[in-house]
Amino acid sequence: MYVFKFGGASVKSANEVRNVAKIIKKHKDTNLMIVVSAMGKTTNALEQLTEYYYKGEQEALSSLFGEIKQYHTEIAKELFDNSNSSFLNTLNDRFKSFESIFDELPGKNYNFEYDRIVSIGEELSAMIISHFLNQVNVCNKWFNAKDIIITDARYRDAHVNWDKTSEAVNEKLLPFFDQAKQRCGQGIAVTQGFIGGTSAGYITTLGREGSDYTAAILAYTLNATEVCIWKDVPGLLNADPKLFKQNLLLPNISYQEAIELAYYGAKVIHPKTLKPLLGKNIPLRVKSFYEPDKDGTLINQNNTNDDQTPSYIFKFNQVMLSIYPKDFSFIAEHNMSYIFTEFAKHNIRINMMQNSAISFSVCFDFDRTKTPDLINGLKKLFNIDCIYDKELITIRHYRKANIEPFIQNREVILEQKTCDTLQLLVRKR
Numbered sequence: 001m002y003v004f005k006f007g008g009a010s011v012k013s014a015n016e017v018r019n020v021a022k023i024i025k026k027h028k029d030t031n032l033m034i035v036v037s038a039m040g041k042t043t044n045a046l047e048q049l050t051e052y053y054y055k056g057e058q059e060a061l062s063s064l065f066g067e068i069k070q071y072h073t074e075i076a077k078e079l080f081d082n083s084n085s086s087f088l089n090t091l092n093d094r095f096k097s098f099e100s101i102f103d104e105l106p107g108k109n110y111n112f113e114y115d116r117i118v119s120i121g122e123e124l125s126a127m128i129i130s131h132f133l134n135q136v137n138v139c140n141k142w143f144n145a146k147d148i149i150i151t152d153a154r155y156r157d158a159h160v161n162w163d164k165t166s167e168a169v170n171e172k173l174l175p176f177f178d179q180a181k182q183r184c185g186q187g188i189a190v191t192q193g194f195i196g197g198t199s200a201g202y203i204t205t206l207g208r209e210g211s212d213y214t215a216a217i218l219a220y221t222l223n224a225t226e227v228c229i230w231k232d233v234p235g236l237l238n239a240d241p242k243l244f245k246q247n248l249l250l251p252n253i254s255y256q257e258a259i260e261l262a263y264y265g266a267k268v269i270h271p272k273t274l275k276p277l278l279g280k281n282i283p284l285r286v287k288s289f290y291e292p293d294k295d296g297t298l299i300n301q302n303n304t305n306d307d308q309t310p311s312y313i314f315k316f317n318q319v320m321l322s323i324y325p326k327d328f329s330f331i332a333e334h335n336m337s338y339i340f341t342e343f344a345k346h347n348i349r350i351n352m353m354q355n356s357a358i359s360f361s362v363c364f365d366f367d368r369t370k371t372p373d374l375i376n377g378l379k380k381l382f383n384i385d386c387i388y389d390k391e392l393i394t395i396r397h398y399r400k401a402n403i404e405p406f407i408q409n410r411e412v413i414l415e416q417k418t419c420d421t422l423q424l425l426v427r428k429r
Contacts, residue, residue: 001030001033001224001225002027002031002033002224002225003032003033003035003215003222003224003226003228004023004024004032004033004034004035004227004230005034005035005036005037005211005212005228005230006020006034006035006036006037006129006230006289007211007230007231007232008037008038008039008042008043009232010230010231010289011036011037011039011040011125011129012039012040012041013075014078014079016289017075017128017129018079018132019289020129020230020289021132021136021138023230023289023292024138024188025136025138028185028186029185030186031177031181031187032186032187033173033189033191033215033219033222033224034129034140034188034189034190034191035191035192035193035211035214035215035218036122036125036126036190036193036211037121037122037193037211038122038124038125038194039071039072039075039121039124039125040071042068042071042072042121042124042125043118045064045067045068046068046117046118046120046121047118049064049068049117050113050114050117050118052064053101053102053106053113054106054110054113061102065099065102069095072091072095072128073088073092075128076088076091076128079135080131080132080135081135087131091127091128094123094124094127098120101116101117109155110369111155112155114156114205115155115202115203115204118205119194119195119203119205122145122192122193122194122211123144123192125192126142126145126191126192127142129190130190133188133190138188139184139188140188140189141176141180141188141189141190142190142191143173143176143189143190143191144191145191145193145194145195145196145197145214146195146196146201146203146204147172147197148165148168148169148172148173148191148218149165149168149196149206149214150164150167150168150197150198150199151196151197152198153198153200153202153204154204154347155204155205156205156207156347157205157206157207157347158196158198158204158205158206158207160196160217161199162221164199165217165221166221169221170221173189173218173222177189191214191218192214193210193211193212193214193215194206194210194211194213194214207270207272209270211270212229212269212270212273213270213272213273215227216272216273216274216275216276216277216284217276219276219277219280219282220276220277220279220280220282223280225282226283226284226285227282227283227284227285228284228285228286228287229268229269229284229286229287230287230288230289231286231287232288232289233268233286234249234287234288234291234294234296235249235250235251235286235287235288235295235296235297236249236250236258236261236268236286236296236299237249237250237268238310238312239312239313240267240312240313243314244312248309249297250309250311251295251297251298251305252298252299252300252302252304252305253299253303253305253306254299254300254301254302254303254306255278255299256303256306257303257306257396258274258284258299259271259274259275259278260396260421261311261396262274264313264351264394264396264421264423265314265351265392265394266311268286269284269286274299277299281300284298285298285299307400308397308400309400310395310396310397310398311395311397312394312395312406313393313394313395313396314391314392314394315351315394316391317366317389318351318363318365318366318389318390318391318392318425319364319365319366319386319388319390320361320362320363320386320387320414321361321362321364321375321378321384321385321386322361322384322385322386323360323361323378323383323384324359324385325358325381325382325383326381326382326383328358330357330358331355331356331357331358331359331360335360335381335382336355339360339362339382342377343362343364346370346374346377347370348364348365348367348374350363350364351363351364351365351392352414352425354414361414363390363425366388387413387427390413390425390427391410391425391426391427392423392424392425392426393406393423393424393426394421394422394423394424395421395424396420396421397420398417398420398421398422406424406426409428410426410427410428410429411426411427411429412424412425412426413425413426
């Protein structure tokens with residue numbers, strides 16, 4: 001059993017979908033669990049669609065909806081011959097059902113509406129890819145992720161119910177693989193990444209870029225041999241190629257190092273992905289779908305090379321809050337308890353924190369709805385200073401790095417250093 005996860009770039013066009021089929025065809029006589037992301041930049045477009053819906057900007061909503069529909073329809077028309085024209089009708093019917101959402105007034109729970117709208121991207125992708133694989137004689141079955149990844153109702157960042165998810169996998173996926181293996185010598189299942197569902201049947205999402213996590217959840221519950229994440233990069237790099245022209249491939253790192261990189265914001269792997277794999281010692285490989293025969297990066301128990309190459313991670317659009325007691329008292333344990341409770345209540349993860357006797361400073365990602373709600377909650381007991389639009393630079397194994405280029409023309413607002421990691425919160429001069 002292998003779990004393959006294909007990201008948005010790997011399915012962004014008809015040619016890329018054909019390439020996915022070629023990769024899958026190379027892996028015969030083994031069961032494959034295929035996890036797919038939304039096509040191209042569809043998730044970004046659907047997030048914008050949600051904004052228009054909430055703001056009541058009907059003209060902009062209709063225009064963007066039309067673009068999303070046209071993008072997927074054109075890919076489908078290019079992929080399917082005349083004998084599969086019925087699928088285009090199925091796709092059109094799904095868009096009609098989707099469009100009916102916008103005839104209603106948005107509910108008060110933004111996160112619920114977000115999951116209901118944004119999740120359609122993965123569903124459309126899975127429908128198209130599964131149907132195309134069948135057309136090119138790669139027999140498979142699509143399983144709706146909301147029926148096999150069972151979560152709580154924490155919309156936009158749902159927590160997996162591992163017991164119920166294992167039950168769903170045992171009831172739905174394992175019998176399929178056993179029967180398909182006996183009948184065809186191979187079972188191939190397709191599902192959406194990023195998506196889950198509550199026990200009541202409401203759709204949820206696992207957090208932005210959560211498709212990697214889906215692959216890990218399924219690998220854990222299926223006792224997979226290996227997970228492979230297919231990307232448009234040659235593997236796990238020590239810096240984002242969009243920001244650094246010169247970067248190095250990390251051919252083999254440990255689970256622990258990968259978890260650290262993911263925690264600090266490395267974009268190749270979702271922060272939650274590694275823990276389930278570590279629990280069952282399931283290797284994770286990151287490979288290029290442009291060069292599928294190359295080894296890419298292997299993540300396993302081997303930590304020999306972890307500290308050989310410095311890694312650079314940038315997080316933008318950061319907020320820094322400085323929190324002070326209103327009564328001029330010191331920051332004490334009961335203050336910290338209230339502060340962390342507020343962060344947990346609004347589902348905001350702290351990227352960096354530092355305290356003194358009279359203040360507590362935190363850095364986190366800006367969110368249009370969560371950030372104002374958090375600040376209003378903290379203002380009940382504290383005075384707040386807030387600065388926006390900052391950059392957080394994290395350098396792993398910084399002793400082997402040249403730090404000077406990163407602080408040129410930047411003012412360091414907050415700095416933290418451990419034996420392995422340097423973090424700098426900066427603003428441009």
